[in-house]
Amino acid sequence: MYPLWFLLPGAAIFIVLFIVPTFASFYYAFTRWTLFDVEFIGFDNFVTFFTDPQLSKGFTNTLIFGALTAGLKVVLGLLIGVLLTSEIWARGYLRAVVFFPVLVSTVGVGITFQALLDPFDGVINQTLAVFGIDGPGWLTDPNLALYSIIGVDVWRGVGLAALIYMAGLVAIPQEYYEAAKVDGASGWHRFWNITLPLVRPATTTVVILSLIGGLREFQLIWVMTGGGPGFASDVLASVIYKQYAYGFFGLSTAGNVVLFVVVSAIILPLFWWLNRKQTEL
C-alpha cells in the first residue's frame, strides 16, 4: 500500500486545473460578467437563457443531433464492422478508407463539405444535375441544414465506431458460430442471437462516446453554417459560443452549466442502464 500523499501532486494539478474552474464557472453563471466588472444577479442569466427564442430551437436541435448521430453511428458502425471483419476482398485497404475521416481535422472536413454542398457550384449538386436531379440547398435550406451536418458528422465519425465494433467482433469466440451452424442457424439468426448480444460492450462504448460528442458538437456546425441560416442549425454549444462572442460572459457561462447538466442528465442514467443490462447477460 502506497502512502496517501503520493496522490498530492496529481491531486493538486487536478484541483487547480479542473475543480477550481468548474466551481468558478458555477459562480460566474450567476453574475453579469464583462471581464471588467462582476455583479451577482442570481438566476437572471438562467431565466434569460431559458426564455431566449433561440434556446428552444437550439435545445431541440441538440437532442436531434445527439440522438441521430449516435443512432446512425451504431447502425452503420456495426454494419461496416461486420463487413470488414468478414473475408472480403481488399479488407485492409477498406479498413483504412473507413477510418481515414477520423484522422482529418474537423474544421478541414467542415470547409471541404461546405464547398462540396454549395447549391450551385458544389460537386454534389453538379453531379446530381448530370442525372437531371435539381439538388437542394443542403446548407442554405433551413429545413435541411441540420440534417446535412448530421450526415457529414456521421461520415466523419463512423470510422471510429466501426473500429470499436471490429475490436468487439473479433473477440467473439468462433466456437459459438460453429455450434450454431451445426444446429442449422441461418446467417441472420447467428447475427441476431450471437453477434448482437456479444458486441453489447462495444455498443455501449459507441453509444456513450457518440452521444457525448453529439450533444457537445460545435466545430462542424460552426464551420459549415455558423448555426444558420437564421437559427436553423443552432445547437446549445453554438448558442453558448455566440453569447461568449458578444461579450455576455456570465450568460455564456450559465449556458455552459446548462449544457453540463443536460449532458450529465442524459449520459449518467443511460450509462448505468446500459451497463446493468450488460451484467444481466
Added chain:
Amino acid sequence: MSATTRRSLMLAAASAAAVSVLLTGCAGGGGDNDPDGPVELTWFQGSGVETNIATAEALAEAFNAKNPDIVIKVDASGPSDSAQLDNLMKTRLATGEMPDMFWYNSGSLLQALNPDQTMLDIAAEDFVSNLDDAWISAVSTEDGVFGVPVQTAGGGGIFYSIPIYDELGLDVPKTWDEFLANSDAIRDAGYTGVELTFGDAWTAQIITLADFYNVWASDNDWAAQYTANEVNFADDPVAVQGFTKLQDIYDGGYLNEDFASALLNDGLEAVTTGAAGHYPMLGFAQATIATNWPENLDDVGFFGIPGDNAEEAGMTVWMPPALYAPANTEHPGAVKEFMAFVASPAGCDAVTEALGATGQYLVEGCTVPDEAPRIVADWAPYFESGHVAPALEFLSPVKGPNLMQINVEVGSGVRDGQSGAELYDADAAKQAQQLGLPGW
C-alpha cells in the same frame, strides 16, 4: 448605472502597472522631449481588413516623417475574426496589457470595452474641438471622450446599376413605393431586381440598419427613447419598416437565385457588372469595387433607403472606426501628440493619399479631392441638404447581437417582418440587460 463591484483582477492589474511605472523610472508624461532618444509607440489592430492596415501605416509614416522624437509602429497582428479580436481587446484592456494605442469601432461596440475605466480620456485636449459633434458623441461616455477618427464617414443604403437604370429609363427613387416599382421593372426586364448575399450573413442587416434615417426623420429623439426602453421596433409604424421592407424584397420575387449562399463579392460584382439592379450595402464597399472592377467604378450609383416622404429622402451615415489609447499607457503625452496629428488636415491628407476619396472627413478643415468615385459623389447632396442621420449604433449602446440571423430569416421568407421586429426587440433587451442599462 447600477452598482458594480470591481473585479480583483483589475486591482492586481492596476498595482502591476504601478510597479512597472516605478521600475521604468516614470517614463510616462513627457514623451516629446525625451533625452534618451525617440519614444516608440505601438499601434495595435486586427489583421482582417487590408485597407485599415494601409490607413494606419499611412498615418504612422506621415507622422514619423515630421516627428523624429516619436516613432509610431503599426502592429496588425491581431486576429482577423472580429469576435476574437473583440475578446482579445477586452482581455488586454482588463489586464493592462494593451499597447500604447489601438484601432477599434466607434458607437455601441465601444461601450462594451468599459472606456471609463480602461481608456485614456482626451476630452480636455484642444484637437477635440476640431472634431464633428456627431463623431464626438460616438466615442464618448458621460465622463469622457476617447477616440479620434481614422477614416471617413460614409453612407449606407442601396448601390444601383446606372446602365440598367439608363436602359429602362428609371429615376432614382425617392419613396419606398417608387423603389419597389423600379425593382419590378428591373425584374421584368430579366435582371435581378435586388441582390442579397446571405452567405455573408452580416450583409442581411443593411436594409434594417440603413433604414434608420427614416426613423430618425420621423422623430429626432427616437434613439434616446430607444436607449431608455420607451420605444421599440415592433410597435413603431416607421421603425418596423426596417424589417417589413426586407420582407417586401423577398415577397416581390426580386432576389438573385443564389441569395442564400452568395457572398459580399458576388453581390458587388452583380451590381457593378450590370447583372443586378440594386444591392443594399455600406459605403466602405466602394473601395472593393474600385480595387476589383476599376473600369466599372462609375457604373454604380448610390441612394439612401427611401421612406414614405419624397421631400425628406435622406441617408444613414456610418461613422469611421477610431484610434484609442489605454488608460495606463506609459506615454500619454506622445500618444496625444499623435492623436492631434490624426485629427488634423495633415492626417486626413495622409489617408486620402493612401486610399483616395472614400467619404466625408469629420475633422474641421479637411477636404475631399474633386475626382471622387460615383458612389462617394452621390453622398454629397445628402450631406449638403442635411438629410443625414448617424446609424442607430452611433446614437445608442443598444444593439441586439442576433440581428443578422433574424434578418436572414426575414429575407428568406422564413419569418415575416413584424415577427422579425418582435424577435429583435427581445434580442436587444437581452443585450441592454447585459450592459446593465437602466429601464430594461
